[in-house]
Amino acid sequence: MSDGDAPTLADESVARARIHAREVANGDGDYHLPVDLGRLEWTVSARARRRAGACRWNASCEVATIVLSRRAYEQYDWPAFAAVVRHELVHAWEFQQFGESGHGKRFHKQAAELDAPRHCQAFAEPRYRLRCLEVDCDWEAKRHRASKPVKAPDQYRCGACGGRYEAEHVSSGRTWSTASGYGGTKATLGDGW
Known part of the structure; x- marks a missing residue:
């Protein structure tokens, strides 16, 4: 974003997600997960139609990238979107700790502790x-x-x-x-x- 440009919806969603992630990583609120924010990147997808978020792992540089859906941010209220952020943080944490992530028992346990859904609700009608x-x-x-x-x-x-x-x-x-x-x-x- 250059000087004088208004923040976009993508800027806003990433800013709010980063703030929430910092709260979760530091245990400043109701949730705590020791995810390494220094090895975490953020981006927004304008194309995603069914996934509210995704977490991709680059094993060569050990960095997780959380991809958030712009459409989900537009349609969810903040508590629901924050739950998506926590869901993706669990994936990032698993990648950082174990080099892999899925929706198995370990994920389910961590997601439950963070009040994050195991699977995110649909935000778009199927075609x-x-x-x-x-x-x-x-x-x-x-x-x-x-x-x-x-x-x-x-x-x-x-x-x-x-x-x-x-x-x-x-x-x-x-x-x-x-x-x-x-x-x-x-x-x-x-x-x-």
Whole structure:
């Protein structure tokens, strides 16, 4: 940011996240996690649609980078976003201490101590929905991108019962169960896709 420029939403979200991280690392508030802030970098993603945050580890220089979603910052209230920051701090701490991180028992224990969610709530509606076609199965999955199972549902099976499923373009309500159905729906919707 240059002199005279107003801070952006990304600047604001990182500033607030850094302040909260300092409080957590120093034990100044309700939470404490001895994460090394000197080996932590911050950035904001304007593209993220489903992840509120992520933590990436550069093992060669032993630096964790926390990536925060601008859309999540816009949609969450501060307590919910602060919980996302604590969630990502647990990942950073695990990377710094053990060289790896996941959502296993160690993560779950630390996240619980910090009142951080094990998984963050969705902040955007999915673009696609997969739904089992079997009468006795209520399996459903949400997708934000046109993945292979979205584009060719006839090549995959239900995650619960192994039956066939259909894909739905959520905003239009149109469904398909084959690769050609996907192509036809996309062509029909045109700019509405």
